[in-house]
Amino acid sequence: MNCLICGAVLPPGAMFCGDCGSSTTATPRSRTRPDPRPGDTTIIEPLRPRGAAPEVVVGPPVAPVPLPVSADSAFAPGPPASADSADAGSAASVPPTPSAGAHEPAPVDPAPADPxxxxxxxxxxxxxxxxxxxxxxxxxxxxxxxxxxxxxxxxxxxxxxxxxxxxxxxxxxxxxxxxxxxxxxxxxxxxxxxxxxxxxxxxxxxxxxxxxxxxxxxxxxxxx
The missing domain is CATH 2.60.200.20 (Tumour Suppressor Smad4)
Known part of the structure; x- marks a missing residue:
């Protein structure tokens, strides 16, 4: 007669295995237990790495809403545009060229490594x-x-x-x-x-x- 857990030879009439301590009626299926660690109560929540930025949730894009236009304003003739105003409008449409070194992002210190x-x-x-x-x-x-x-x-x-x-x-x-x-x-x-x-x-x-x-x-x- 052999132990069903470790395979050791058992003497006649033995109730427990002398090598592994298992009962002679125990089987590998009866000795299998689920991993108990998900029930731990001391360390459960994972820790966020030090220096990590909080997560930003980006929603779907919002479509622009057109403004209401009245019938009078739609067909009312506007004042004639002069050459000076046209030049001013074209100049305003061109974005200014940023100077060197302006609005540069500040250097970010790297997150400290875990000990x-x-x-x-x-x-x-x-x-x-x-x-x-x-x-x-x-x-x-x-x-x-x-x-x-x-x-x-x-x-x-x-x-x-x-x-x-x-x-x-x-x-x-x-x-x-x-x-x-x-x-x-x-x-x-x-x-x-x-x-x-x-x-x-x-x-x-x-x-x-x-x-x-x-x-x-x-x-x-x-x-x-």
């Missing part, structure tokens, strides 16, 4: 240290979704199987590290300096300042 992502060092209870500066997954055997891409995939050695295969996700927002529990079996607890421990709700992102400790099952890591 590079910060680097955080994750020190695990297993003795490993990881310097991260992007997004990543942490677990015993982290496996991203087919539409996901992460900079780091961090595998944690845990013989007690208290850490889930894909336990949590991490990333950055405004130079701060955040973590998001990926519906792990034993949950994620954040211990910020001088604050009470806080259990994370699955699918929600939490900011983790430097000096904090994050418990994942029986293992943990500190953020430096």
């Amino acid at each position: 590079p992502p910060a680097t955080f060092v994750l020190v695990f209870s297993t003795g490993e240290q990881w310097a991260v500066s992007g997004t990543g997954l942490i677990g015993r055997r982290p496996l991203p979704q087919p539409t996901e891409y992460h900079d780091e995939i961090i595998a944690v050695a845990d013989r007690g199987l208290s850490v889930s295969k894909t336990h949590l996700e991490f990333g950055q927002h405004d130079g701060e590290l955040w973590v998001c529990d990926r519906f792990s079996g034993n949950g994620t607890i954040i211990r910020r300096p001088r604050e009470a421990p806080m259990r994370c709700d699955p699918g929600r992102r939490y900011l983790v300042p430097r000096g904090s400790r994050v418990d994942i099952g029986e293992q943990h890591f500190t953020v430096a």
